[in-house]
Amino acid sequence: MSLSCHLPNVMAEMCPSRRILNHVTSRWGMLILIALQDGTQRFSALRRRIGGVSERMLALSLQQLERDGLVHRRAFDVVPPHVEYTLTPLGTEAAARVRALAEWVEDNLSRLPPEALAG
């Protein structure tokens, strides 16, 4: 089994693609990407839209996605603060795939065995 990877390969233990894949599929990262598909949104709009996310986790997840070049942050120097988040071109591509997966889950929930929804 290959540890490192010359060509990116998620099956390789040390391949950086793994880290990125985990960011993109993180609990809140996925939902942020999906929410931003509708266009630029402010921090608190995202917070209201993504049910159950804490301020802290929203901030952390947004920073992660920004570092990965998937989300663009634009801050206006006013009081009260005004910050807008937008998908980058790269983020738009990723979001489409994430959304396809999420939508599949939503659309096929009823086909899943009952025990899948418990525990």
Place this chain on the structure above:
Amino acid sequence: MSLSCHLPNVMAEMCPSRRILNHVTSRWGMLILIALQDGTQRFSALRRRIGGVSERMLALSLQQLERDGLVHRRAFDVVPPHVEYTLTPLGTEAAARVRALAEWVEDNLSRLPPEALAG
């Protein structure tokens, strides 16, 4: 913000789709689904193929996917044990989406900012 959900919606905090989405996008769950796209495979074949997975996590993740109806487990009562894992029709559909995402990450790693790969 809606806590429960009549229609499945990943933005709703208590919607079961969230749980399933997290299973499917779990660190090892994703890689299992992708690996099984090539067809039926035995436990230890998966273990060798998926770099860095421990026996325990492979077993746990497979059980999770089995409960969710995405993977089918077929055990032969022989010694040494012989167990085969296969994608169900549902699992095949999910795997395609997961793979699309993983492949996108692999193919676009080089477009990501350098700081995305560090940390």
Place this chain on the structure above:
DNA sequence: CTCCTAGCTAACATGAATGTAGGTACTTCC
């Protein structure tokens, strides 16, 4: 007789992800 394989399970240990509570610096609304 011992080690090796297969495919697990249980007990225990760690680490990463996530949550909670509080503070910040102002403004507007009541």
Place this chain on the structure above:
DNA sequence: GGAAGTACCTACATTCATGTTAGCTAGGAG
């Protein structure tokens, strides 16, 4: 005057995911 909104950050606590080690079955290889 007091509360709420805005977009955070920090310290601390907890929970969950994951890892580590050991053990189990029974046969074949050495």
